[in-house]
Amino acid sequence: MxxxxxxxxxxxxxxxxxxxxxxxxxxxxxxxxxxxxxxxxxxxxxxxxxxxxxxxxxxxxxxxxxxxxxxxxxxxxxxxxxxxxxxxxxxxxxxxxxxxxxxxxxxxxxxxxxxxxxxxxxxxxxxxxxxxxxxxxxxxxxxxxxxxxxxxxxxxxxxxxxxxxxxxxxxxxxxxxxxxxxSPRRGMEFVTRKVTNAVARIKLGLQEKLVLGNLDPRRDWGxxxxxxxxxxxxxxxxxxxxxxxATGRTHSVRNFVDLAFKHAGLDDWERFVQQDPRFFRPAEVDLLVGDATKAHTELGWKPEVGFEDLVAMMVDHDLRLEAKKAGISLP
Structure with missing residues (x-):
C-alpha cells in the first residue's frame, strides 16, 4: 500500500x-x-x-x-x-x-x-x-x-x-x-459558510440578521x-x-448570498443582510477567475459540481445541522 x-x-x-x-x-x-x-x-x-x-x-x-x-x-x-x-x-x-x-x-x-x-x-x-x-x-x-x-x-x-x-x-x-x-465542511469563519449557516438559522427562526462586509468581490468558486x-x-x-x-466562472459575494437565500425560500435577501465596514479587508481582491486549461488537458481533470449545486448543498447541510441542534423537525 x-x-x-x-x-x-x-x-x-x-x-x-x-x-x-x-x-x-x-x-x-x-x-x-x-x-x-x-x-x-x-x-x-x-x-x-x-x-x-x-x-x-x-x-x-x-x-x-x-x-x-x-x-x-x-x-x-x-x-x-x-x-x-x-x-x-x-x-x-x-x-x-x-x-x-x-x-x-x-x-x-x-x-x-x-x-x-x-x-x-x-x-x-x-x-x-x-x-x-x-x-x-x-x-x-x-x-x-x-x-x-x-x-x-x-x-x-x-x-x-x-x-x-x-x-x-x-x-x-x-x-x-x-x-x-x-463545501459543507468549510469553517464557519469563511464567508461562504457564514452565509449558508446564517441562511439556515434565519429560515428556522433562530437568527434575524446576517452581517457581512464587501458584497462586490467576484470569485471563481468550486x-x-x-x-x-x-x-x-x-x-x-x-x-x-x-x-x-478553477471552474473558469466568476460570481460575486452578492450572487452567492442571493442564491443561498432563494434556495431556502427567502427571496428578499436584502431584508436580512447588513453590511459592516469592520468586515472589509484593508486591501481587497476584487476579481479572481482561473483558466484551468492545463489541468483539463494534462490531468484530465474537470469540475463536476456547479456553483448553484454547491450553494444548495451547503444550505441544505446547514439546515439539517441547525435543525438538529435546535430540535426542530424539517419537512
Whole structure:
C-alpha cells in the first residue's frame, strides 16, 4: 500500500483528500500540532482509517521525525493559517506557518527523501490569493503574482520555494494553484459558510440578521471534493508541474448570498443582510477567475459540481445541522 501524509488534516481539504486516498487504497496519516487540537476527536471518529501523527510546521526537527516514522510516498501540504482576514491581524504567524512552514517541510523531504527509486512526492497547496490585484484575466500558471494580504504573500513564498527546491534539488515537488473551493465542511469563519449557516438559522427562526462586509468581490468558486481530486492527479504524473485548478466562472459575494437565500425560500435577501465596514479587508481582491486549461488537458481533470449545486448543498447541510441542534423537525 502506498502511504500519504497530509498536513491540515482537520480542514475541509484534508478531510476530502483523506477520503479520496483511502478509496485509492492508501495508508493515510494526518499531521496535527499537539494532542490538544479540539478537532482530533472528530477525525478519529469520522475518519478512523487516518492515523494521527504529531508534528509542527514551525519545527523542522518534528517534521523530519514524522517523515522518518511514516516513510510516505506522497506528502500533501495543506496546513496553513488560511483565513485571509486573520492574516492581517497575525501577519508574522501567517508568514511563519503558511510561508516558512513550506520551506521546513521541503527541507524535511529533502533530508529523508525516500528511496532513490521511489522518492517522496510533494504537493504544495498554493492559492489564487497569490494573484491578488490581478495583472490579467483569466489567471493562468504564467500570470504574475500581486498578493494583497499577508496570507497571499506567504503563499507566494511557499509556491516559489517549492519551484526552487524542485529546480535546485530535483525534488518531485509541485503546486496546485487552487481557486476558491467550498463545501459543507468549510469553517464557519469563511464567508461562504457564514452565509449558508446564517441562511439556515434565519429560515428556522433562530437568527434575524446576517452581517457581512464587501458584497462586490467576484470569485471563481468550486467544490472542495472536486479540487482534491486534482491534487492527487498532479502527483501521479511522470514529471512535477504546477497547475491552476478553477471552474473558469466568476460570481460575486452578492450572487452567492442571493442564491443561498432563494434556495431556502427567502427571496428578499436584502431584508436580512447588513453590511459592516469592520468586515472589509484593508486591501481587497476584487476579481479572481482561473483558466484551468492545463489541468483539463494534462490531468484530465474537470469540475463536476456547479456553483448553484454547491450553494444548495451547503444550505441544505446547514439546515439539517441547525435543525438538529435546535430540535426542530424539517419537512
Amino acid at each position: 502506498r502511504r500519504a501524509l497530509i498536513t491540515g488534516i482537520t480542514g475541509q481539504d484534508g478531510q476530502y483528500l483523506a477520503e479520496l486516498l483511502h478509496e485509492q487504497q492508501y495508508e493515510v496519516f494526518g499531521l496535527v500540532k499537539g494532542q490538544n487540537n479540539p478537532r482530533i476527536d472528530m477525525i478519529r471518529t469520522e475518519y478512523p482509517f487516518v492515523e494521527i501523527v504529531e508534528g509542527d510546521l514551525q519545527d523542522l526537527s518534528s517534521l523530519v521525525g514524522v517523515l522518518e516514522q511514516v516513510q510516505p510516498d506522497e506528502v500533501y501540504n495543506l496546513g496553513a493559517i488560511s483565513f485571509v482576514a486573520l492574516s492581517f491581524k497575525q501577519a508574522e504567524l501567517t508568514a511563519n506557518v503558511t510561508g516558512l512552514g513550506v520551506l521546513r517541510l521541503l527541507d524535511a523531504v529533502r533530508m529523508v527523501g525516500g528511496s532513490q527509486n521511489n522518492p517522496i512526492r510533494f504537493y504544495q497547496a498554493s492559492s489564487s490569493e497569490m494573484f491578488g490585484k490581478v495583472r490579467q484575466s483569466p489567471q493562468t500558471e504564467d500570470t504574475p503574482f500581486y498578493p494583497r494580504s499577508p496570507y497571499g504573500v506567504a503563499k507566494v513564498f511557499g509556491h516559489d520555494i517549492t519551484v526552487n527546491y524542485r529546480d535546485s534539488y530535483g525534488l518531485y515537488a509541485c503546486s496546485g494553484i487552487l481557486f476558491n473551493h467550498e 467544490f472542495a471534493g472536486d479540487y482534491v481530486r486534482a491534487m492527487w492527479q498532479m502527483l501521479q504524473q511522470d514529471e512535477p508541474q504546477d497547475y491552476v485548478v
